[in-house]
Amino acid sequence: MTHRGPTTVTDRHLFNAVIDARSPLEFAEDHLPGAMNLPVLDDEERRIVGTLYKQHGAFEARRLGGGMVAANLGRHLRQSLAGMPSSWKPLVYCWRGGMRSGSMVTWLRMVGWDAQQLQGGYKRWRQHVIETIARIAPQLPLQVLCGPTGSAKTRVLHALSAQGAQVIDLEGLARHKGSLLGHWPGQAQPSQKAFETHLATVLEGLDLNRPVFIEAESRKIGQIALPTPLVERLRAAPCLEICASVETRLAYLLRDYAYLGDDPAALARRLSVLREAHGGQVVAQWQAWAHEQALAPLFEALATQHYDPLYARSQSGNFKRWAERRPIAAARLDDGGIEDVAHAVLGTVAQPPLIRPT
Numbered sequence: 001m002t003h004r005g006p007t008t009v010t011d012r013h014l015f016n017a018v019i020d021a022r023s024p025l026e027f028a029e030d031h032l033p034g035a036m037n038l039p040v041l042d043d044e045e046r047r048i049v050g051t052l053y054k055q056h057g058a059f060e061a062r063r064l065g066g067g068m069v070a071a072n073l074g075r076h077l078r079q080s081l082a083g084m085p086s087s088w089k090p091l092v093y094c095w096r097g098g099m100r101s102g103s104m105v106t107w108l109r110m111v112g113w114d115a116q117q118l119q120g121g122y123k124r125w126r127q128h129v130i131e132t133i134a135r136i137a138p139q140l141p142l143q144v145l146c147g148p149t150g151s152a153k154t155r156v157l158h159a160l161s162a163q164g165a166q167v168i169d170l171e172g173l174a175r176h177k178g179s180l181l182g183h184w185p186g187q188a189q190p191s192q193k194a195f196e197t198h199l200a201t202v203l204e205g206l207d208l209n210r211p212v213f214i215e216a217e218s219r220k221i222g223q224i225a226l227p228t229p230l231v232e233r234l235r236a237a238p239c240l241e242i243c244a245s246v247e248t249r250l251a252y253l254l255r256d257y258a259y260l261g262d263d264p265a266a267l268a269r270r271l272s273v274l275r276e277a278h279g280g281q282v283v284a285q286w287q288a289w290a291h292e293q294a295l296a297p298l299f300e301a302l303a304t305q306h307y308d309p310l311y312a313r314s315q316s317g318n319f320k321r322w323a324e325r326r327p328i329a330a331a332r333l334d335d336g337g338i339e340d341v342a343h344a345v346l347g348t349v350a351q352p353p354l355i356r357p358t
Contacts, residue, residue, distance in 0.1 A: 006119040007091060009128045015091040015116070021100045022093075022122065030193035032093065032125055033201050038076045040069045040100045069100075073107050086112055093118035093125070126193065130227075132200040137229035139208050140168075143349050144234060146216040146315060146325065147242035149179065149307035150249030150299075152256070152333045152341070153215045156242065159342035160213050166206055168214045173198045176222035178215075179307070181270060183222065185259050195224050211349050216319070238321050240345055244330040246304065252333040253299045261293045274306065 009032075012018055018035040020027050023046045027037040041049060045068045053061035090108060094100035097120050108115035118124070145153045154171050161167045175189050176182050183189075190198070206212055214234065219226055226234075244252075260267050268290040275283045282305070289298035316322045326348055330341050 007116040008119055009125050012091055012118070015089050017088070017090045019090050019092045019104065020094075020122075021104045022095060026095070026122075029191045030126075030197055031122070033197065035093075036080070038080055038104070040072050040094075040104055041065065042072070045072075069103050073104060077107070077111070081108075084113065089114045089116075091116055091118055093121045095121050096123050097121035125197075129193075129196050129200040132203060133196065133227045134229050136200075136203040136206070136208075137227065137233050140203075140206070140230075140233050140237075141208060141211050142233060142237035143211050143213050143345075144216050144237045144239045144319065145213060145242065145345070146239045146319070147244070148249065148311045149303050150253040150256075150333075151242040151244055151330065152252050152338055153242060155256075155333075155338045156341050156345065157213060157215055159338050160345060163342055163346060165342075165346060166210055166212045168199075168202055168206075168212060170199075170215060170217055170221060170226065173202070174221040174224040176224065178217055178221045180273065181257065181260060181267070185262075189222050189224060192224060196227065199227070199230070213345070213349075216315075218314075218318075235318060236320050239315075239319050239325040240348060241325045241327050242330050242341060243327050244333060246300070248330065248333055249303065250296070250300055253303065254295060257299070258295070261295050264291045264293055278306065 012032065018032050020031045020035040020037045021040045022031075022037070023039050023041060023043045024037060025043045027035075027039070031037070045065075049061050049065040049068070052064055090113060092101045092104050092108070092115055094102075097118055101117050101121060105115045105117045120127075145156060147153050154169065154177070157167045157169055161169075171178050171182075173190075173195055175184050175187050177184070189195075214237075216239070217226060217234070219231055268287040271283055271286050271290060274286070286298055286301060289295075289301075319325075328341055328344050328348065330337060333341075
């Protein structure tokens with residue numbers, strides 16, 4: 001069935017595929033969820049055409065660019081799109097819904113596919129993401145998991161999800177554990193725009209009549225800044241505090257951050273930023289432990305001398321309902337203990353029954 005009228009971002013689910021006609025660098029920064037990148041101009045071609053436009057005007061740029069576009073579209077038809085049936089319906093977008101996506105749509109329609117162009121292109125999608133976060137975040141029925149470093153908050157979130165609860169895993173979306181040593185080994189963080197796209201997609205899938213569990217976070221997770229509407233909702237939400245002994249938390253940290261011992265020099269370098277707060281002599285000892293791969297004394301010192309005091313100072317200021325927080329005892333934080341903590345969390349927070357289709 002042919003789509004009628006301008007195609008908006010809310011129509012994207014009506015199509016068999018979403019095609020991003022922008023260059024690979026544009027696509028890498030952010031794109032619509034599930035989109036495939038079939039550029040009509042690659043990064044170098046886009047640069048050449050843009051330079052020609054500035055130096056010689058639109059006609060010369062379009063003449064040269066048109067040949068490049070034709071060659072690229074021909075290649076996509078022979079390769080990526082070769083097996084698509086006649087009933088296939090793709091949605092195509094570029095930066096603003098202009099010439100790049102328009103040229104692809106024209107070619108795909110000539111083949112016989114019901115291709116449509118996304119009105120406003122990626123620029124409109126970006127507005128949709130910002131609007132979605134601003135609209136949904138203030139309504140979120142959040143329950144905030146708190147606890148000092150090593151309380152396994154993220155793992156408890158994962159266990160809650162496995163038990164059927166709704167969660168927002170901000171650290172998973174940001175690909176960072178949120179602390180000084182929280183980078184994921186071998187993985188870069190997403191761009192700010194890509195993070196917000198993933199967050200908006202998660203928010204759209206939530207049932208606002210059921211609790212949503214989220215981990216206590218500062219305004220930044222690594223290089224990612226949390227959107228202000230979400231931060232404000234987070235700060236106003238009720239809190240649950242995971243309570244575990246230092247020994248229990250240290251045992252967890254030694255398992256969860258064991259990979260830091262694989263690159264002692266890098267670990268020592270990252271610790272250097274703590275000199276101003278703790279003094280050169282203290283940090284020198286921490287760096288010595290890092291070089292020696294002595295993670296147990298290092299983690300214990302970091303937890304008790306740096307992270308725990310910071311946690312104690314910040315919680316009441318960050319969370320308006322901190323004084324009424326509910327404690328969740330954690331006798332152990334191995335796999336079974338984390339499951340027990342998740343069960344205790346669900347038992348503490350009222351859960352409306354799930355309505356299942358009959």
